Amino acid sequence: MANDHLYALIMAGGGGTRLWPLSRRAHPKQTLRLFGERTMFQLAVDRLRPLLPMARIFVVTAAEQVAPLAAQVPDLPRENFIIEPMGRGTAPCIGLSALHLRRRDPEAVMAVLTADHFIRREATFREALLAAAQVAEEGYLVTLGIEPTYPATGYGYIERGALLEEVSDFPVYRVAQFREKPDAATAMAFLADGRYSWNSGMFIWKVSRILDEMRRLMPDLGATLAELSAALEGENYEARLSHLWPQVRKETIDYGVMERAQRVAVLPVEMGWSDVGSWAAVMALHEADEAGNVSLGEHLAVATERTMVFAEGKRLIATVGVRDLIIVDTPDALLVTTPEASQQVREVVRRLREHGREDVL
């Protein structure tokens, strides 16, 4: 069931330090090839191709990222790249993008998507988007909820309220409340309760609805967006944007809008989603051999178990008598960690920054 007013907005501005040493300032996560030949960004576009014409896929990113991202998807219209002068959090980013979409199509329904997540069941993802778009047409702000598979403490949760309707076999609920990242005990309780979904950071709504809510809940941002909307019709949009954007207050869409908005719905979906937030997550998304090893690159494993080698270079990596390791090899830096500790990779990046090691950041 096509929807001619459905547009995708891929947010592709992130930096990301959690996949160091592969991710760098010059090579953010969405540009990495973690799952074969296609980059995360290419995969994010690819999974939309059966659903949308390229003309209705938009990308918001930093100015210096436009050229590399455009090169990765040559058939994506260049005018569909929206430039955000600097990161101000997801709320301003989405608001700015909504202006551009509204200008293209005042009836636009926008699906706010990410460039650096993994989705295994892409058909389910597309069906969920279409179902969510239908609910969005009715005026709801719809969030895609991820059915939790373990008591994660790294995600926000969404508590569902009453069933709103069922669309294409997807039940859609009113949102009872958004919950911040929980501690371990709370996460266990959420998982046991059954009414909680992970907040995927993917949203579907009419651009008119989200802009209305921003005007209401974030009046400063609303005013800035109104001024930029007017400027878009003239010739001084870029100058105004450069002037105004640094003054915009940083805010997330969750805190700035969703937690206080009216008519918010959640559509829980099981689609093999991962935010690929650590090397442990990368490892979990690859099939292991019978010893539990994941060898991406030339890996000679002797008495080795449950170990991932991710080798970007052409070097031979031999492991002998080790288990539960993650080894990431790049031409100028090597990481050896464990699935358990791989979250702490940020600490490496922090220390490198502290030591002025810009060459490997």
Place this chain on the structure above:
Amino acid sequence: MANDHLYALIMAGGGGTRLWPLSRRAHPKQTLRLFGERTMFQLAVDRLRPLLPMARIFVVTAAEQVAPLAAQVPDLPRENFIIEPMGRGTAPCIGLSALHLRRRDPEAVMAVLTADHFIRREATFREALLAAAQVAEEGYLVTLGIEPTYPATGYGYIERGALLEEVSDFPVYRVAQFREKPDAATAMAFLADGRYSWNSGMFIWKVSRILDEMRRLMPDLGATLAELSAALEGENYEARLSHLWPQVRKETIDYGVMERAQRVAVLPVEMGWSDVGSWAAVMALHEADEAGNVSLGEHLAVATERTMVFAEGKRLIATVGVRDLIIVDTPDALLVTTPEASQQVREVVRRLREHGREDVL
């Protein structure tokens, strides 16, 4: 107490696969810089300098190793390099070298030494050599015994018999018997017993004595050596050597001579000796920081304990949340193992050979 007839013979022919990926066919163990700027071979010569003039330090090695080794010790006379066309075990190697020393000095006492071992207390080593030389002058075949510090299963042992004499505070014993590498229980018993030393592979004897024993106990080798000795006085030595050496039967000096020889003595010495037989041994010979880490190269350690990084290249190595690892980084190959498993590195080399990966061997 100088000994004008004392000569050192440094055996520097070994290959060695146990320190892969640093050791390669083209870079055998004795050429490695494992303890700072000086190579193992340079250290082996350096520790003799206070004892012997360079004219009395000889080296036996393969033809292709002469140039690189000579370059490392430019003040060592080039004519003191003895070439062995191919490895035939220690007995033929020592016999051939003894011919050259006898020709230089019929009264020579030769100290058979290794190029790839580590000795922390070098003065003690030199005193032991002098004491052993004095016993050798009396006609004994003297072995340097190493006082065992743990129940090693990787070394041969020497059981001492009656006290023979005491020289410069070193007690010297008749050898009761040589024992092959023991199993763990036997090694424990040896250690508890107190009469066992490790066989260091270092020997001191008169060249005339060792050549006599070879003639008696290894008559085939004796005949070959007699022919080569005659050839040494003519012009066809090299041709005869090339012809005869491939036919020589491989044999160790322990099995070929020592276990059956007469008048064999052992001089036990505590001198901080290590055969540097694995990466675990290399790690043990370096001082660790308070977390137990040994960082040779640029190592960024986060929540890391008892881990050695040996980085030959210029790459940054970050470890996060790991313990008890050994990481050896070279430009074309990386090894990750544990102190416990580092003996199994040979298995890597074996598999690489099997797969025809000559480029990293």
